[in-house]
Amino acid sequence: MNIAEQIKQLAQQYKSDVIAYRHHLHAHPELSYQEHNTVKFVAEQLRPLAIEITEGVADTGLVALIKGKNSAKKTIALRADMDALPITEQNNVPYKSKNEGVMHACGHDVHTSSLLGTARILNELKEHFEGTIKLIFQPGEERIPGGASLMIKDGVLESPSPQSIIGQHVMPLIPVGKVGFREGMYMASADEIYVTVKGKGGHGAMPEMGVDPVVIASHIIVSLQQIISRNASPKIPCVLTFGKVIAEGATNIIPNEVYIEGTFRTLNEEWRADAHQKMKKMAEGIAEAMGGSCHFDIHRGYPFLKNDPTVTRRAKQGAIHYLGEENVVDLDLWMAAEDFAYYSQQMPACFYRLGTRNEAKGIVSSVHTPTFDIDEDALEVGIGLMAWLAIEELGA
Ligand code: NI
Numbered sequence: 001m002n003i004a005e006q007i008k009q010l011a012q013q014y015k016s017d018v019i020a021y022r023h024h025l026h027a028h029p030e031l032s033y034q035e036h037n038t039v040k041f042v043a044e045q046l047r048p049l050a051i052e053i054t055e056g057v058a059d060t061g062l063v064a065l066i067k068g069k070n071s072a073k074k075t076i077a078l079r080a081d082m083d084a085l086p087i088t089e090q091n092n093v094p095y096k097s098k099n100e101g102v103m104h105a106c107g108h109d110v111h112t113s114s115l116l117g118t119a120r121i122l123n124e125l126k127e128h129f130e131g132t133i134k135l136i137f138q139p140g141e142e143r144i145p146g147g148a149s150l151m152i153k154d155g156v157l158e159s160p161s162p163q164s165i166i167g168q169h170v171m172p173l174i175p176v177g178k179v180g181f182r183e184g185m186y187m188a189s190a191d192e193i194y195v196t197v198k199g200k201g202g203h204g205a206m207p208e209m210g211v212d213p214v215v216i217a218s219h220i221i222v223s224l225q226q227i228i229s230r231n232a233s234p235k236i237p238c239v240l241t242f243g244k245v246i247a248e249g250a251t252n253i254i255p256n257e258v259y260i261e262g263t264f265r266t267l268n269e270e271w272r273a274d275a276h277q278k279m280k281k282m283a284e285g286i287a288e289a290m291g292g293s294c295h296f297d298i299h300r301g302y303p304f305l306k307n308d309p310t311v312t313r314r315a316k317q318g319a320i321h322y323l324g325e326e327n328v329v330d331l332d333l334w335m336a337a338e339d340f341a342y343y344s345q346q347m348p349a350c351f352y353r354l355g356t357r358n359e360a361k362g363i364v365s366s367v368h369t370p371t372f373d374i375d376e377d378a379l380e381v382g383i384g385l386m387a388w389l390a391i392e393e394l395g396a
Contacts, residue, residue: 011384
């Protein structure tokens with residue numbers, strides 16, 4: 001039996017255990033940077049495998065090493081994230097969240113349980129490959145600064161240094177049984193913008209006595225869009241959205257200040273830095289020219305995510321081999337952000353999508369909604385495919 005066949009058999013064999021892991025994790029979700037019980041559970045499952053485990057990386061992260069023959073030859077990394085979201089689950093399932101107000105609504109329970117299953121398969125097959133596979137279980141994907149950046153700071157990409165990294169994420173738009181890949185630019189950087197526009201409030205009937213921050217803020221919102229349409233290269237995708245504007249005056253009251261919040265997303269690190277300067281300068285300039293002032297604050301989020309063409313092409317070919325050409329789809333560029341981007345900025349990386357949708361079973365909800373769930377057949381695909389891709393990558 002060849003190795004892909006052996007992996008498929010093991011994936012089938014471990015599927016029910018992995019579903020049980022997922023049910024446990026799903027029922028006991030923990031918010032970003034609070035994944036204490038989650039990581040304890042991960043360690044408990046890995047310990048019987050007698051592989052090298054390092055706990056407490058970036059506090060609630062864990063790293064494990066599966067060493068094949070000739071383990072110093074090459075190292076590659078596989079990554080899962082473990083945190084949940086502040087959402088109250090509305091699914092009526094036996095494994096519904098027991099932690100009120102917290103839910104695995106982005107599938108990180110799937111990623112974690114899947115990587116545990118992959119670990120068992122790879123551990124079983126370690127006589128059949130050369131090199132080392134580093135398993136990264138990271139905290140805090142959902143919250144700035146991003147668990148990936150903390151894991152990197154804590155040395156996760158050193159001793160041994162992986163030559164490439166692969167991550168998998170659920171995708172409820174792709175039917176179960178299929179996976180998706182994209183080379184190059186894939187997901188956006190995401191920065192949060194917080195603006196306070198100060199004027200001088202007063203009676204709505206006497207604007208000449210004050211400085212109206214509502215009008216200033218309106219100009220700022222409209223003008224900043226010109227940075228997207230006139231300064232950004234048309235070749236670089238870019239989005240600026242202001243979703244919160246607070247002016248607490250009234251029909252006849254001009255407030256003292258207006259508060260604005262927004263998000264800026266793009267796929268080029270140089271333009272990103274340049275755009276930050278330009279937006280700040282324009283907002284401050286407009287406020288000043290109109291007699292007010294403006295405090296323009298940008299909280300830098302994750303960088304953009306790029307999939308290394310070589311690693312991604314290899315992984316896609318591997319997926320075609322493992323699942324068949326009809327089950328491998330091409331992904332579109334996506335303006336959402338993902339902290340796997342930090343790894344992708346440092347080393348050749350591939351972030352692919354695991355299809356979890358099943359319309360016949362009514363499993364169609366988007367991630368980050370209270371009714372998100374997956375078709376758990378995806379777990380058998382996920383654990384086997386990742387093991388196969390890891391072995392292929394080591395051999396490349
Ligand atoms: Ni996610």
